[in-house]
Amino acid sequence: MIRHFGILAAAAATLAITAGVQALPPPKVNDALIAGDTLPKTLGDYGFFLDTAANDPTPGVVPYRLNMPLFSDGAEKYRFVYVPEGEDVRLGEQSLLQFPVGSALIKTFAFGEGENQRKIETRVLLHRADGWVALPYVWNDDQNEATLALAGARREVTTPQGQQISYRVPNKNQCKECHGLQGAVTPIGPKARNLSAAWLQSFLGDVPEGAETLPLWEHRDTADVAATARAYLDVNCAHCHRPGATASNSGLDLRWETEAPQAFGVNKRPVAAGRGSGGLMFDIVPGDPEASILVYRMASDEPGVAMPELGKSIVHEDGVEVVERWIGGMAAQ
16 A cells, blocks of 8 residues: 655644644645646646755655666666555566556656756656656756656766766657557566565555565675676666567567576577677577677667667666676586
């Protein structure tokens, strides 16, 4: 069950009345905008934040973090979820949380540190009666509001590695390339296996089976390398490389729960050879990461070769290193 986050606001209002001060109504999220059929022009229209510029969430808007996050050119991400009061969240297939109509997932991407940090975009997933809608919002120079950008945008940013890049905010249709499953938009991040047991208990009231299964990314140097690599591929690649998704024709199924080694690439030939394969023969060659197409594509920043195709423009060196160690440690077959 969802906790009622309005309790503290109601208590504060009661104290104010007792003290003889006329209380203002507690701030609320605009439920009608989430569940309606319009495309709100600004992030502030929703009422997700008491202070939009500071990412200070309104009661009922709950922050969360993922054990294994998606790499997006090194962007810092701020994640929030909103569920209408009185509604329940349930556990679905592959431990994905099932949110009721009227819910929203909010994720802000930022670059830089401290006072120099700049918010670039906020992506919003709205659960409406006819399904999920994905909308991108781009932040202004004053950093106090983000405006709907249906056509996407480009912004010059400096990555944590010091690289100057043209960061791409996806357009509305491109959101479907990662969030598309069986032709419909769906959330991909908030799975019980990728969330902490403590957060799930505070949010749901209990801890689903399989919670907190994926290792923490920051523990990648000491955690089990196979688990870390499989978790990395699950989060960064499996939303496309799985049955029913946009790259299902590759024959690769990189989901965490996939058990058959050939299904996740071991000694598997590519469906279509070409420059994307680098002249290599198999997706994964046990014991030989340099001969593995998977590593070749992850380690490239060349358009048409680099994987993932969307969401990053630089090579994630740490991610490549984890996958290389995993493949290098496999027994040759």
